[in-house]
Amino acid sequence: MRMGKGVEWAIHTLLNLDFIGGGPMGSAQLAAAHGLPAAYLNKQLQSLVKAGLLASTPGPRGGFRLARQLGEITLLDVVDAVEGDVNLFHCEEIRCCGAIGELSPPPDGPCPVKVAMRRADEAWRQALAAQTLQDIRLELDRSPETGNVIRAAFG
Amino acid sequence: MRMGKGVEWAIHTLLNLDFIGGGPMGSAQLAAAHGLPAAYLNKQLQSLVKAGLLASTPGPRGGFRLARQLGEITLLDVVDAVEGDVNLFHCEEIRCCGAIGELSPPPDGPCPVKVAMRRADEAWRQALAAQTLQDIRLELDRSPETGNVIRAAFG
């Protein structure tokens, strides 16, 4: 049970797009910035486009650019866009199967196991939703070099 | 990114073991209670034994029994035992790779992206650790039939 690498790639790429500002940037250069496979990063960025976090323009001088301000993008938005279904626990209602299920009357309430696990999932989602990319940007800006290095990498 | 089914199986099985009380119960019957593949459930229960949540006895009349009280078993214990590594986010330090990595000085602090994601992971873990199987047991006991049905299913 581990989150795909696409999330880390997406977050760093979104931050980089903010650092360089303005014009669209191709997935090839965005990938080269962190030594990632370009075609696969492109695939992940498509998910961000569908989610409305990025805007894409085809053709030469095309690429991706931020569709919102960093402060309007939460970590949950990114995880949700890249990973799709973000419910960690999937209840299969096994309480209704097998010997116990056949003997039990049709349950009226939700499965208490499901409720408990969903409670934890919700805490996770809330913690993700409480943090925006702007918060991370501010943290990165504590080293004034960071912005210059990133902009230099995109030459 | 979804949690394996083993967690749901493990939680229900641990609760069932508490309902029937006392003597060891074989994995075959525990699996039949919910219509699960016996051999695979057995494999999952082995993880719980290694984690110290269950005790196993081989041979005829053997099986698994609870090694602790329900109140001493948190959901985090179960998830940790079954899933192994429970860090959802794995930082691959891509900030140190590619063009940016080559231009950047060696970073002194931890990656802010990692810190933010770990914060969410920690919220999840805390929510899991805050709930014990005893809490779920109490919820199940609100339907007095439940205990009788489960005990009947194990003949």
Added chain:
DNA sequence: GGCTTACTACTCGGATACTGCTTGTCCGAGTTCAGGGGG
């Protein structure tokens, strides 16, 4: 009759296949830009 012993049946435990998803790659549709030709 009581004890020892061999045997059988049953359990867990780990080693062994299979499946689906994550990861990775490739080619086509569409657009922009540049360059050449014509008015």
Added chain:
DNA sequence: CCCCCTGAACTCGGACAAGCAGTATCCGAGTAGTAAGCC
């Protein structure tokens, strides 16, 4: 000189394979219980 047209290059976008973790299964090691044989 200005405009139009053709071509090429570059981009995203989705369709197509490979690798790996999760899923499922099977067989062996070990133990308790039983039944037979012996004292």
